[in-house]
Every structure is written in C-alpha cells, then in structure tokens.
Amino acid sequence: MKIKIGIYGYGNLGRGIESAIRQNSDMELVAVFTRRDPATLKINTPDVAVCAADTVKDFIGKIDVMILCGGSATDLPTQTPQLASMFNVVDSFDTHAKIPEHFANVDAIAKKESKIAMISVGWDPGMFSLNRLYAGAILPEGKDYTFWGKGVSQGHSDAVRRIEGVLDARQYTIPVDEALDAVRSGVCPELTTRDKHIRECFVVAAENADKALIEKQIKEMPNYFADYNTIVHFITEEEMKRDHSGIPHGGFVIRTGKTGLNSQHNHIIEYSLKLDSNPEFTASVIVAFARAAYRMNKNGESGCKTVFDVPPALLSVKPYEELIKELL
Amino acid sequence: MKIKIGIYGYGNLGRGIESAIRQNSDMELVAVFTRRDPATLKINTPDVAVCAADTVKDFIGKIDVMILCGGSATDLPTQTPQLASMFNVVDSFDTHAKIPEHFANVDAIAKKESKIAMISVGWDPGMFSLNRLYAGAILPEGKDYTFWGKGVSQGHSDAVRRIEGVLDARQYTIPVDEALDAVRSGVCPELTTRDKHIRECFVVAAENADKALIEKQIKEMPNYFADYNTIVHFITEEEMKRDHSGIPHGGFVIRTGKTGLNSQHNHIIEYSLKLDSNPEFTASVIVAFARAAYRMNKNGESGCKTVFDVPPALLSVKPYEELIKELL
Numbered sequence: 001m002k003i004k005i006g007i008y009g010y011g012n013l014g015r016g017i018e019s020a021i022r023q024n025s026d027m028e029l030v031a032v033f034t035r036r037d038p039a040t041l042k043i044n045t046p047d048v049a050v051c052a053a054d055t056v057k058d059f060i061g062k063i064d065v066m067i068l069c070g071g072s073a074t075d076l077p078t079q080t081p082q083l084a085s086m087f088n089v090v091d092s093f094d095t096h097a098k099i100p101e102h103f104a105n106v107d108a109i110a111k112k113e114s115k116i117a118m119i120s121v122g123w124d125p126g127m128f129s130l131n132r133l134y135a136g137a138i139l140p141e142g143k144d145y146t147f148w149g150k151g152v153s154q155g156h157s158d159a160v161r162r163i164e165g166v167l168d169a170r171q172y173t174i175p176v177d178e179a180l181d182a183v184r185s186g187v188c189p190e191l192t193t194r195d196k197h198i199r200e201c202f203v204v205a206a207e208n209a210d211k212a213l214i215e216k217q218i219k220e221m222p223n224y225f226a227d228y229n230t231i232v233h234f235i236t237e238e239e240m241k242r243d244h245s246g247i248p249h250g251g252f253v254i255r256t257g258k259t260g261l262n263s264q265h266n267h268i269i270e271y272s273l274k275l276d277s278n279p280e281f282t283a284s285v286i287v288a289f290a291r292a293a294y295r296m297n298k299n300g301e302s303g304c305k306t307v308f309d310v311p312p313a314l315l316s317v318k319p320y321e322e323l324i325k326e327l328l
Numbered sequence: 329m330k331i332k333i334g335i336y337g338y339g340n341l342g343r344g345i346e347s348a349i350r351q352n353s354d355m356e357l358v359a360v361f362t363r364r365d366p367a368t369l370k371i372n373t374p375d376v377a378v379c380a381a382d383t384v385k386d387f388i389g390k391i392d393v394m395i396l397c398g399g400s401a402t403d404l405p406t407q408t409p410q411l412a413s414m415f416n417v418v419d420s421f422d423t424h425a426k427i428p429e430h431f432a433n434v435d436a437i438a439k440k441e442s443k444i445a446m447i448s449v450g451w452d453p454g455m456f457s458l459n460r461l462y463a464g465a466i467l468p469e470g471k472d473y474t475f476w477g478k479g480v481s482q483g484h485s486d487a488v489r490r491i492e493g494v495l496d497a498r499q500y501t502i503p504v505d506e507a508l509d510a511v512r513s514g515v516c517p518e519l520t521t522r523d524k525h526i527r528e529c530f531v532v533a534a535e536n537a538d539k540a541l542i543e544k545q546i547k548e549m550p551n552y553f554a555d556y557n558t559i560v561h562f563i564t565e566e567e568m569k570r571d572h573s574g575i576p577h578g579g580f581v582i583r584t585g586k587t588g589l590n591s592q593h594n595h596i597i598e599y600s601l602k603l604d605s606n607p608e609f610t611a612s613v614i615v616a617f618a619r620a621a622y623r624m625n626k627n628g629e630s631g632c633k634t635v636f637d638v639p640p641a642l643l644s645v646k647p648y649e650e651l652i653k654e655l656l
Binding site for chain 1 (some may be wrong): 427512589592616653
C-alpha cells in the first residue's frame with residue numbers, strides 16, 4: 001500500500017513535488033489540484049488526475065497527505081487550515097514572523113479533525129531550523145549564524161521587476177566570504193546585515209529607460225537593498241535567458257561554542273547546502289516529511305507539527321533495523 | 329525541579345559530562361560512580377557524592393538519568409543492560425557492527441522496567457548518523473560519504489603504543505583534501521580506504537629502539553594501518569607533551585544527490601564538525617539527549633532508543649513556543 005499524495009497548486013514547487021514522488025517507491029501521486037482551468041494544465045505524470053481546486057473535498061479518504069504548494073503571503077494562511085480539516089497536510093509556510101499565528105490557526109483545526117498538519121517544511125524554515133536547534137542544544141554557550149546563498153531570491157527579483165523601466169530582473173544573494181571565515185574562526189563576531197550578504201542584480205531595462213535612475217532606485221530601496229552592498233548589472237534579454245534561467249540556492253548554518261571547565265575548548269558545527277534547484281530541493285524535503293506526517297497520523301497523533309516534532313526515523317523509507325545497522 | 333543526573337565511570341568522557349551539566353541550567357549532577365576507591369577520586373564539582381559503582385542501586389529513585397561513560401569493548405555491553413533495569417540511561421556505544429545486538433539486549437530490559445535506554449549517542453554514532461539519515465531521506469538518489477578528522481584516534485594511538493620500543497604515541501586521522509573536493513564536486517567518486525584518509529603518527533621511542541623497525545611495524549599493521557598511507561614521525565617526550573596533549577577531532581558527512589524529471593539537478597548537503605575536545609563535545613551531545621530521554625520517559629515511553637527516535641524539540645531546554653519563534 002503506497003502513501004497517496006495530492007498536490008495542491010502546480011507551480012515550481014508543485015512540479016518539484018511531482019518529480020520527488022517518483023524517487024520515493026512507497027508513494028504515489030493521486031491528483032493535482034489547481035485554481036486554473038484543469039483542462040489547460042499539462043502535468044508530467046501520465047494517468048494522474050488534474051482537478052479543480054474546489055473539487056478537493058471529493059478526495060477525502062482517497063488522499064493520505066495533501067501537499068500545499070501555494071505562497072506564504074496569501075495562499076497558505078487560508079489554505080492550510082481549510083485543507084487540514086480534510087487531509088493530513090504539509091506546507092512550506094516561510095514568513096518567519098507569522099509562524100506562531102499560523103501554527104495556532106492550523107493546530108486548532110487539525111486537532112479537531114484528528115489530522116496531522118505539518119507546517120514550515122523545507123530548508124529554511126526546515127533543515128536550517130533543525131540544525132539551529134540541534135547545534136544550540138549541544139552547545140548552549142555559543143552563537144548561531146545563518147548565511148544564505150549563493151542563490152536567487154524570488155522576492156528581491158520581484159521587487160526589482162516592479163521598478164519602472166525594468167523588463168526582467170534576477171537577484172542573487174551572496175554570502176560574504178570574509179564574514180564566513182570570521183565565523184568559522186570561532187571569534188563570535190558581531191555582524192551587521194551589510195557584513196553578511198551582498199546582493200547582486202541582473203537587470204533587463206526597457207530601451208529608453210534611465211539606467212542610472214533604475215540603479216539608484218534599486219540600491220536605495222528600503223528593506224530590500226538599502227542595508228546591503230548591492231551590485232547592479234544591466235544585461236540583454238538573451239543573456240538573461242542564457243545565464244540566469246536556473247533557480248540555484250543554498251547557505252550555511254554555523255554554530256560556534258565553548259566547552260570545558262574554563263570554557264577553554266572551541267567547537268564549530270557547520271551545515272551547508274549547495275542546491276542547483278531551490279524548489280526541487282524544497283520539494284524533496286517536503287516529501288520526506290509527508291511520509292512522517294502520514295506515519296504520525298497512523299500512530300494516532302494529530303495537530304499542527306513542525307520539523308522539530310518529527311522523530312527522524314519516520315522520514316526514511318528504510319525499515320528501522322536497516323537504519324540502525326547501516327546509518328547509525 | 330532539575331533533571332537529576334548520575335555519571336557512571338569517570339574518565340575523559342565522565343569529566344566532559346560533569347562539565348557539560350554546568351552549562352545546562354535544568355540539570356544537576358547527583359553522584360559520580362567509580363570502580364576505583366571513591367576516596368581516591370577528586371572530581372571538579374563540590375558537594376557531589378563520589379560513590380562505589382556497586383552502591384548504585386541505592387540511588388534508584390534519586391537519579392533521573394544515569395550517563396554511562398565506560399568503554400564499548402567490555403564495559404557497556406554489560407553495564408547498559410544492567411543499569412537500564414534501574415534508571416533511564418544514555419550510553420555512547422560505538423562498535424558499529426555490534427549495535428543491533430546491543431540494542432536488542434538493552435531493549436528487553438528497558439521495556440520490562442519501563443525505562444528509556446538511549447544507546448550510541450555522541451557524534452559518530454550520533455550527530456553524523458542523524459545527518460546520514462536526514463540527507464538520505466531527502467535525496468534518495470544519491471551517495472553518502474563520511475570523513476573523519478583531523479583528529480586523534482585513541483584506538484590507533486593505543487595500537488602503536490603496544491609495539492615494542494614505543495614509549496608513547498599519538499595517531500591523527502586526516503581526511504584527504506582531494507577526496508573531499510571530488511565528493512563536493514558532485515561526481516560521486518568511488519573512493520578506497522586509502523583515498524579517503526591519511527594516518528599520521530607521532531612516536532616517542534625508547535632510547536635504543538630500532539626506529540626503522542617500529543616504522544615498518546606500524547605501516548604494515550593489518551586493519552589499523554596497512555590499508556592507508558601512513559606517515560610516522562619520531563619525536564621526544566617533551567615534544568609529545570607540548571604539541572600533542574589535546575584530543576581534537578571532527579569530520580564531514582556529505583551527501584550528493586540528484587533531483588528533477590531527468591535527474592538534471594545536483595545538490596550537496598554537508599555537515600561538518602571541528603572539535604577542540606572530542607570527549608567534551610561527545611559529552612555535550614549526550615547531555616542534550618539525556619534531557620530527551622528523561623522527557624520521553626515522563627511521556628510514558630520506554631525501551632531502547634537511538635538518536636533516530638528523538639523528536640528534536642525534546643533536546644532543547646527552551647520551551648516549544650520559543651523554538652518556533654526563534655529557531656524555526
């Protein structure tokens with residue numbers, strides 16, 4: 001009996017989930033749900049139903065875990081609670097500041113309906129969060145650092161695209177090597193936003209656009225760019241297509257800490273990711289946690305859960321005895 | 329109410345546990361148990377009892393978690409089951425091949441007595457195992473690599489010390505940079521034992537010893553050195569004391585894997601440790617898992633557990649709401 005998965009929303013993340021399911025022999029994709037006209041949607045898996053989002057309730061009992069692939073700004077705050085009333089669900093809600101509120105909303109419904117609703121799954125929040133937790137629990141006297149990149153920030157790319165005269169834009173977040181080295185040296189540096197990351201923008205401008213003005217508007221944009229050293233390159237549409245069509249990302253979680261009667265010993269714990277495809281890797285994490293959500297629900301658990309609640313063994317397709325023998 | 333900890337065995341690891349407990353405000357050390365004459369043992373914490381190992385049963389009900397600090401070869405196979413009949417216990421059993429057998433022995437007794445017995449806790453087995461599991465669950469199409477070092481191998485140092493004419497010895501395991509680079513490139517290289525690690529020995533020889541013979545005996549020693557490129561340096565007792573008194577260690581767990589409909593995207597997950605003191609870091613990991621063992625037992629769980637069974641939130645002294653808010 002395979003774990004029956006539904007995909008709710010079919011953008012980059014949804015396609016990543018579809019692809020990841022193929023790599024997991026204990027899972028099968030049952031249906032993809034979309035708010036677009038289902039007839040217009042071509043998916044990559046033959047013989048899988050594409051259904052209108054508002055028919056989802058017909059699949060109660062036919063889907064073990066629904067994976068929500070909408071955005072955190074407007075989709076997930078309503079979709080996750082709504083769908084958790086019908087299915088075990090996993091989402092990748094990533095508005096860090098609003099996680100407690102989202103948790104509370106989802107928890108009430110999931111508990112009432114005896115479902116598992118796992119929120120904020122991916123790599124940050126997700127695997128990076130786990131590594132912050134593990135490292136902090138092991139080295140209580142220490143300091144955490146998270147660096148992102150090199151990778152494409154969708155939010156920052158969108159912000160540049162909204163500037164008048166910009167036809168297309170791609171923004172890379174780049175960790176500063178000197179800052180990484182300082183952290184790894186164990187000196188526990190105090191780092192400002194500007195010290196940690198550079199922002200590099202590739203911009204396709206309209207023909208008669210004022211490039212100097214665009215560059216100024218980017219560099220002075222509050223929240224997005226003003227606190228960073230920002231580099232702006234103007235390129236052609238062809239160059240954009242040729243050199244910047246990927247969605248790579250990654251980053252580093254580093255904790256340095258001290259042990260010993262006189263705090264005389266230094267330790268460095270580092271976790272890093274280097275990803276060719278941000279959405280596909282996020283999807284791969286989500287699919288493993290969907291397995292755990294299914295198993296936790298089978299074990300009688302319910303309510304809102306995060307990566308912090310999941311016994312790691314539940315993530316693996318391998319039997320426990322094999323894990324003990326081969327990986328421990 | 330603090331978690332009451334006992335330490336069973338007071339060598340490097342036991343002292344590390346004692347020191348780690350001071351960094352965790354929710355724990356207190358109740359007693360240290362030793363097979364030596366307790367009167368001869370000076371510990372670093374005032375007002376804590378030092379007791380003979382055979383009085384341990386007098387502490388039933390007075391200690392929440394007993395941390396076993398004996399060796400894997402002869403101590404833990406008997407001590408862990410024995411003490412799991414009286415206390416929640418944590419050990420660092422690290423004979424990988426015998427873990428399934430140790431698990432079965434411990435599980436039976438711990439279940440019978442409704443205790444949690446957490447085995448093989450530390451960094452390998454332990455944190456490295458966890459990272460192998462997480463990475464493998466996320467990237468099913470991929471390959472794992474574990475490198476150790478640079479660090480002191482106690483077992484290999486001991487093996488060199490047993491050679492006639494050797495007064496003292498220290499062996500460092502060193503990962504080969506070219507092998508690490510090849511793994512990180514994502515090409516999934518097949519690496520032999522010799523490709524992955526170098527063994528470097530620092531030896532103090534007796535005055536009239538045949539150094540050439542000692543070097544030959546080291547380099548040809550089966551299991552320990554014959555399969556490696558080994559470097560031997562002869563040094564003085566003073567140099568040994570001055571330059572090689574620390575017990576550093578560390579290593580790398582790397583998984584590279586592919587995603588995408590045509591496996592066209594590469595991903596690299598890397599976890600690394602750089603430790604000034606192997607026993608103190610191991611102790612720090614164990615103390616965090618002792619907290620989890622205590623909480624799992626309070627929740628009504630029992631039996632043998634490993635790091636794979638522990639919901640990460642149970643490791644942290646911080647309340648769940650704070651974890652969600654600050655670390656997720």
